[in-house]
Amino acid sequence: MRRLVTGVVVAALLSACTAGPSTRPAIVVRGGDAFTPPTDALPAPAPVPPLGEPGPGSVRWSECPPETEAALAALPQPPTAEISCGQVNGVVDSPYSPGRGTLRIRVLRAGTGEIPVAVFTDADGLPGTVYAARLASRMPEDFLTRFSLIGVDRRGTGDSSPVRCLPSDIREDLLTADPRALAVDEWIDLARSSGQNCSIALERRLPALDTWRTAADADAVRTALGMDHLHAIGVGEGSRVLSVYAERYPERVGRMVLDGHPDPDDDARAVAAGIATGAEAALDAFAADCVTSGCPLGATAREAVIEALDGPDPGLLLRGVHIGLRDRTAWPELAEAVAAARGGSYDALLEYTRPLVQDTDEVPARFDGTLVLRCNDTKSRLATEQIEKTASELNERYPVFGALAGQWLALCGPWPVSSKPVPQTTAKAAPPIVVLATASDPVTPLEGTDRAVRRMATAVGVTWQGAGHGALAVSPCATDAATAFLREGTVPRDGTVCPP
Template sequence: MRRLSWLLPMALLASCAAGPSARPAIVVNDGDQVPPATTASGPRPLPPLDEPKNSLMRWVPCGPEITDRLAKLAPPAALKIDCGRVSGVLDSPYAPGRGNMRMQVLRVGTGPVPLVVVNDVDGLPGTLYAVRLAMSLPADFLNQYSLVGLDRRGTGNSDAVRCVPEEVRAKLVDLDPRSGDVEPLVDLARTAGQQCTLTLESRLPAIDTWRTAADIESTRVALGMAHLHAIGHGEGSRVLSVFAERFPDKVGRMVLDGLPDPNEDPVVAMVGVAEGADAAFSAFAEDCARRACELGANARQALSEVLALPDFPLAPGVVLRAVLAALHDRQSWPALSKAIADARGGDTDGLAAFANPVVQETDELPATYDGTLVTRCNDTRGRLSTAQLSATAKDWNTRYPVFGGLIAQWLAVCSPWPVASHPVTQPQAASAPPMVVLSTATDAVTPHSGTERAAQQLTSAVLVSWQGAGHGAFGVSACATEAVTAFFTGGTLPRNGTVCPP
């Protein structure tokens, strides 16, 4: 039987999640509050909560390309949702400051103040993520703010990237990450890069975080806002940190939920992801045992059995990516345990559903793999030799036996690509107003250690750490949500170093 091939959106990054805390709000404050005052050379004060003036946006009912996807999220009928478009500048290195980039935006809620939402490049499109986030927030919040989700360039309905041939995509995600043999992966990545170059031409190097930050500025202008109020989720937080570096005088109230490790050495940055991914599966296994799930007391053994099944229709790389995708959302854990149990009996539908979005493209939506590949490789400065990649894969497979090899594959995917014109910088945003950074203790996409380093690098960052498991704390942890809501609605900064209970 031909192996089916899908890859999860988070595979090039990785993740996990947990539910809201019923315990008291903020329980530990072991840092000093960032003062709102400023000096001529230091951070600006937090600006007032202004409303739009001279907005250029035209909000209309969403078309079927959006409503069909919204139906799967099942938002309540009372939640007001509209759609619109924002025009940005492509700004390719081959034509600086020229070209057009049309971006899809979606507004949810009735609040007069727009709050822009930016998601991971390999997660849900920002439009859908904004709706899902709104469904977890208090109604009072959406009376003051309306969430404006943006499909960032190259994703969703924002001039999506479609450039990797289907058969190449399939082979890339089929490769067994446990083998440690990176040469076939590098060869396929080279083919993918060549095809993307031919398909996208001058557009190729313009799909990156640096220019996405400029798209955020275009969105601010279109909304008619003097300052940008925004929340970034996971890697979307990096876009906002670059925005704060480039446009510090336009920063309003900004929350970075799971800011990635800023280290420019990809091995240093990604080793934490490998460690976090394995920790996320351990958290899932413990939860599985507590609720007496279909896998019994040893979920790790159950996964190993699935990976060892002869003639299994899903390749090991697909299985691992599917599991990792499901770990992102704590609400998906019961479905994940059932999917693994079903797979042991030969039913692959559950696992395949978690992995489908990566390579299965439709007329409305691209496979997320392509946009992720182009953005990540354009953002990454470091390139490793085949010998270094092989050594790293072997080491991580030993140290992190569930997902180490899978995360190591990310290092290999970009190795044939040239370094782009604007690899991600290490933002300090020295003159931007105070920003709130959220971290999660067990997060395989943006591990706490990396988020902590990123927060320390940002001049005015205030760090709030949630001791739970998941990718993103806002709308999940009651404590973190309370702190963020107070910041957005009242301008109240939490104390730097605040720790929220699990």
């Protein structure tokens, strides 16, 4: 049976590239704009759930493992809250063995407040445990007297059965080459090899690594914390986990804040165009900030970035800039790294990408889990001609980040479509959900987050006119709106705009 399962998945990966061309128009047309909400009368919104008090939970809190402690020590802002770690048991739930298999989910508690708030993040960013500890160090001091942040390493990442499936040479070939060279045939060959290697390494686990099943893990965390409702914060792809949770378990939704929701458009070309738009806007904001803050790049920040990409391993350098743009508070360090690269020293800029590439016995390369989770969640499968056309258009329109965004169309091309694709969430039976958006977000662009808000019947949108990935604990206005909702259940006015 082991060989049969692997063979079936490999066959799917090999045949997926032969799908016929789509008849959809060019990338300038946004498929999401054609979405029609259900026409049946919506029920009145459920009330904001009470915070409640935790009942007997099953998590045994103790010291964190060495790799987590090392990651916490490496943060620019070491967490000041009390930190402990634990484990929650979930269910693998592979389509080959529905409802079976034990998955160990790593959780971290930051703070001593009575009410737990789960934190879910992006697959390619800091693990949820480490991110929650960092977030705790940036939140208002009195917040953690009432709440504890419970960071969750989503399945396949961090210390929750992390994915380890790519040979180092394939991973390096994928990440080091310059996407702007538009070597689409090479992308697809590498993507096919990646899929085959991951299907062999992961076998039955491969199709179980997706957002649908991660939402079930979130409910396992709720139960283990002894809570009737899941109070939670989602960042980027973590927001999608929580919106799917609201679709699957509306009666268990507590007070949820989604900080940058991915574009729900089913057309991956439209999503890629949006990400390129957001990344270019974030780069423009970084350049403008350099002028006002007196960074070492002065008025030539954008030009300096482009010059820095001419160094060795341009794909990694490009990804390094993209990662650096995420954290608005750390832009001074990004400016220093770009200035050093401009002068021929690339180590600081490449350091941003080290977690993506470096595979050790203790911590696997982050890119493997990102590839599997993202491709399992992507519905679009395009023919080579479509990928070439779209990548070329994106590269022309967005000269820094367009090809990088378009490359994902090729990387996920040979992947079999998930047995549980991400649903179009309406959350019509859920209580109010607060969604924060950032005007120049390089990961979850404003237009895509706005589209997600429009599709969720009970979502309330708050937009920060700033830049970076996420507004929580960066924008005082957005943070006040989010914490007032979590503390008192005060729902902000939909359409609230926070100054930059």
